[in-house]
């Protein structure tokens with residue numbers, strides 16, 4: 506099934522507001538996303554169940570009760586679902602995403618930490634565990650990210666930068682396909698070989714520069730095409746033009762980190778920002794932002810809950826739960842897809 510705007514996800518901001526006026530609307534939508542064919546027990550696998558008065562499903566097989574959000578990103582949340590959904594919508598509908606500060610302002614919530622942790626939780630679901638590796642012709646290179654502090658030179662500045670592996674599919678006759686990025690321990694053959702095998706399908710043609718760390722990837726099932734920077738210089742060519750795809754992606758991600766996030770990205774969280782960038786880059790041609798919203802929620806309901814403590818390198822004690830959203834009063838929309846809930850008195 507290919508999800509369609511206006512049927513499976515809201516096609517506009519107006520539609521978004523009319524579908525999700527209350528927490529109950531949001532919960533019903535998550536229910537439908539998680540169990541489109543009706544409830545299936547996550548404990549015993551029994552298909553079918555009863556919606557009971559405590560707002561959970563009861564499994565006739567094992568008798569266990571399951572809430573719609575149990576085991577998802579929204580498990581044991583303190584923030585109302587309507588606020589969560591609005592955050593998801595803003596996260597997905599903006600081409601470049603947003604910083605925690607601008608999310609806090611848009612949601613009109615009192616706590617920066619709440620906005621910050623919502624964005625981090627959303628980022629944490631963006632990497633599908635079994636996602637497909639890159640195929641075809643793929644450029645692979647490394648770049649340093651972060652540590653752009655003027656006045657700091659040598660060891661200190663270098664220590665703050667992270668070495669990041671970049672891989673991009675090259676399309677014929679021109680253009681680029683999907684990308685992948687991961688922080689590398691170093692530029693050794695061991696690190697680079699495992700980056701390539703994790704992100705590129707064997708059988709692909711892999712283009713790299715002449716760095717010795719890439720030697721031997723032909724023995725891992727790839728067609729290796731090293732391009733020598735020295736030879737390019739000798740020919741009078743621009744050595745930076747040897748790998749145009751990875752250089753394009755590397756400059757885009759650096760600009761995004763400095764622009765959307767003002768460069769304020771802690772090293773401990775860099776990988777999750779890279780994941781967000783790659784998620785956006787790989788969906789840059791998606792015609793509907795509502796579709797991106799749908800994909801984020803789909804990943805969120807399939808995801809393990811993320812605890813605040815797992816997100817923060819230095820737990821922030823000043824956390825104020827946001828007040829419930831004002832207004833409300835929207836009638837539940839009849840347009841949006843609805844969960845199928847057979848009900849029985851307990």
Ligand SMILES: [Zn+2]
Pocket residue numbers: 546547548549550551564565566567568569
């Ligand atoms: Zn069960």
